[in-house]
Structures are given as C-alpha cells and as structure tokens.
Amino acid sequence: MFSSKYSVIPGFWLSLGYTLSWLSLIVLLPLAALFLYASHIHFDQLMTILGNKQLQSALKLSLYTSFYASLLASILGVFLAWMLTRYSFTGKKIIDSMVDLPLALPTAIAGIALTTLYAPNGLLGSLLPFKVAYTPLGIIIAMVFVTIPFTIRTLEPIIKDIPYSVEEAAKTLGATPLQSFLYIIFPMLFPAWLTGFSLAMARSLGEYGSVVFIAANIPYKTEILPILIVSKLDQFDYTGATVISLLMLLISFALLFAINIIQRWIKPHRLIWFITHLSIPRFSKKKSS
Numbered sequence: 151m152f153s154s155k156y157s158v159i160p161g162f163w164l165s166l167g168y169t170l171s172w173l174s175l176i177v178l179l180p181l182a183a184l185f186l187y188a189s190h191i192h193f194d195q196l197m198t199i200l201g202n203k204q205l206q207s208a209l210k211l212s213l214y215t216s217f218y219a220s221l222l223a224s225i226l227g228v229f230l231a232w233m234l235t236r237y238s239f240t241g242k243k244i245i246d247s248m249v250d251l252p253l254a255l256p257t258a259i260a261g262i263a264l265t266t267l268y269a270p271n272g273l274l275g276s277l278l279p280f281k282v283a284y285t286p287l288g289i290i291i292a293m294v295f296v297t298i299p300f301t302i303r304t305l306e307p308i309i310k311d312i313p314y315s316v317e318e319a320a321k322t323l324g325a326t327p328l329q330s331f332l333y334i335i336f337p338m339l340f341p342a343w344l345t346g347f348s349l350a351m352a353r354s355l356g357e358y359g360s361v362v363f364i365a366a367n368i369p370y371k372t373e374i375l376p377i378l379i380v381s382k383l384d385q386f387d388y389t390g391a392t393v394i395s396l397l398m399l400l401i402s403f404a405l406l407f408a409i410n411i412i413q414r415w416i417k418p419h420r421l422i423w424f425i426t427h428l429s430i431p432r433f434s435k436k437k438s439s
Contacts, residue, residue, distance in 0.1 A: 181399070188396050191389055199393045204369055205378065209397070212374040215286055216354035219293030224347045226294070227301025228339070234302070235309040249303070252296045257359025264292050265363040284372060288364040293354040300353060301346035308342040348409035352402045 199205065234246055252260065268275045268282040268291070275282055282288045312335065320330040358376035365372040367381070375398055382391035 184392065184396060184399070187392050191393065195389065196393060199390050200397075204373070205394065207370045208373045208375050208378045211286060211289075211372070212355055212376075213401075215289045215293060215374065216351050219290045219354050220297060220347050220351035222290070223294045223298040223350045224301045224343055227298055227305055227346060228343065230298075231302045231305035231309055235306055249299050253299050257296055257357070258363070260295055261292060261360040261363035264288070264295065264360065268364065283364050284366040284368065286372065289361050289372060289374065292360040292364050293357055296357055296360050297350035297353050300349040301343070304342050304346035304349065305339060308339055312338055344409055344412065348406055352405055355398060355402055355405075 230249070234242065234249070265272075265283055265288075267273055268278075268288055270276065270281065270283065272283070280287075282291065316334055317330055320334055325333070356376060358380070361374060362377055362380075365374065365377065367373055367377050373381075375394055379391050379394050379398075382388075382394065
C-alpha cells in the first residue's frame with residue numbers, strides 16, 4: 151500500500167515516524183497542553199468568560215476586520231500575481247522580492263511604520279479627510295500588509311500553468327476580456343484564490359505585531375482578540391487568556407476545514423457550468439449573432 155518504486159527518502163515508516171515526532175514536539179504538544187489546561191476550567195467560569203462583553207466586542211471586530219482585509223488582499227493579489235507572472239517590465243525582480251518582505255520583516259516594525267504614516271499628524275494621515283490610525287480601517291490596512299504575500303504566492307503557480315492559447319481561443323470566438331476572465335480564467339483560479347483567502351484570514355485572526363500600534367488597544371473600539379490575550383496575560387488572568395486562545399484556535403481550524411471541504415466540492419468544471427448559466431450571455435452566442 152505504501153510501496154514506491156523509487157524514493158530519495160529511505161523508508162516510509164522511518165520518514166513518517168521522524169516527521170510525526172518533530173510535528174508532535176513543535177505543534178501537537180503545545181496545542182495539547184492548551185487543551186489540557188482548558189479542561190480544568192469549570193463550565194460556569196467558561197460561560198462567564200465567553201459572555202464577557204469586552205470579549206464579544208473583540209471577537210466581532212477581529213472577525214469582520216479579518217474578513218475584509220483577506221478579501222481586499224485576495225482581490226489585490228490577483229492583479230499583482232497576474233502582473234508578476236504575465237508581464238515583463240523594468241524593476242520586476244525588485245517588486246517580486248518586495249512581495250515577500252512582510253513575511254521577513256518583524257511585524258512590529260510594520261506596525262510602527264504604518265502608524266507613523268497614517269497617524270493624524272503623519273505623512274498620509276494629515277492629508278486624508280478621514281481618520282485611519284486608531285480605527286478599524288487602520289487595522290484592516292495592517293492586516294492587508296501582512297497577508298497579501300499569501301494570496302500572491304498561492305495564485306502565481308496556477309497563473310503560470312494557464313496557457314496563453316486559452317485566452318487567444320476565447321478571443322477568436324468573440325469573447326471580451328471580461329467574458330474571458332469570467333468563463334475561463336476565474337474558474338481555474340478560484341480554488342487557489344479560495345486557499346489564499348483562507349490562509350490570509352487565518353493569519354489575520356492571529357495578527358498582533360502590526361496591529362497593536364495602529365489599533366491603540368481601545369476597548370470596545372479597536373481591541374482585537376490577540377491584543378485582548380496579551381492584556382489578560384498582563385493582568386495575570388491566565389484562565390481568560392487560555393479560553394480566548396482556544397477560541398481563536400477553534401475558529402481558525404473551523405475556517406480552514408470548511409475551506410478544504412468547499413475546495414473538494416467546487417471543481418473548475420462545476421464552476422464553469424455555474425457561471426455559464428448566469429444572466430451574462432455566453433460569448434459564443436454573441437459571436438453567432
């Protein structure tokens with residue numbers, strides 16, 4: 151069942167045991183310790199923590215800022231990934247390297263830079279007619295900064311695999327650029343786009359360094375769950391911090407699990423069928439008319 155004609159890594163069971171050992175030490179044991187500590191919390195105490203209005207406000211803010219930040223990062227990621235994959239221009243390698251900068255840069259530095267830029271007396275904040283720093287909008291901008299590499303790097307391999315002949319064939323059939331994207335390109339990109347979106351949202355939910363400065367940690371206004379966890383730890387409320395951490399873990403796992411289920415169901419041919427039965431006329435009919 152697990153045989154292979156050729157493998158550069160010797161022994162399936164040896165490789166599996168080595169992988170699971172390191173995975174247990176790095177990931178599974180810390181998570182198990184979190185669940186073990188949480189198991190000693192009484193039900194009434196758990197309900198009191200979950201029913202706290204400050205926690206509910208932080209949860210609501212975390213969910214909707216993460217969603218909008220991931221959506222914006224995913225949309226921008228499509229254009230940037232397409233540009234970096236399909237076009238050649240001066241400075242392309244520099245821009246391609248800058249895409250990974252949010253992953254290598256300490257997020258605290260990004261938070262300080264964004265706060266300095268968008269503060270009311272900052273370079274951009276003083277010019278804008280609305281307030282960005284210390285508002286949910288500032289939190290969304292910080293989350294987009296740290297999550298956009300996930301969407302770009304997820305889409306690039308798929309865009310590279312789409313042959314130019316597909317677009318040329320659609321053009322010869324009378325398709326407009328919008329129709330070519332909706333009927334051909336989008337169904338091929340959607341599973342990868344969904345993966346990038348889910349990774350970006352899971353990352354946004356746990357973001358702390360780039361958000362803590364631009365959010366200013368104002369309860370009921372700009373306090374998200376990671377900031378609330380640190381606040382609980384500063385108050386030596388380890389039980390409350392554990393419950394919130396476990397809540398974030400369950401939300402992230404449920405999100406990634408749901409996205410995987412959706413990806414298994416949504417296949418490119420099913421998406422093509424769905425899109426071609428929308429109210430937008432097919433380009434083949436436009437050609438014949």
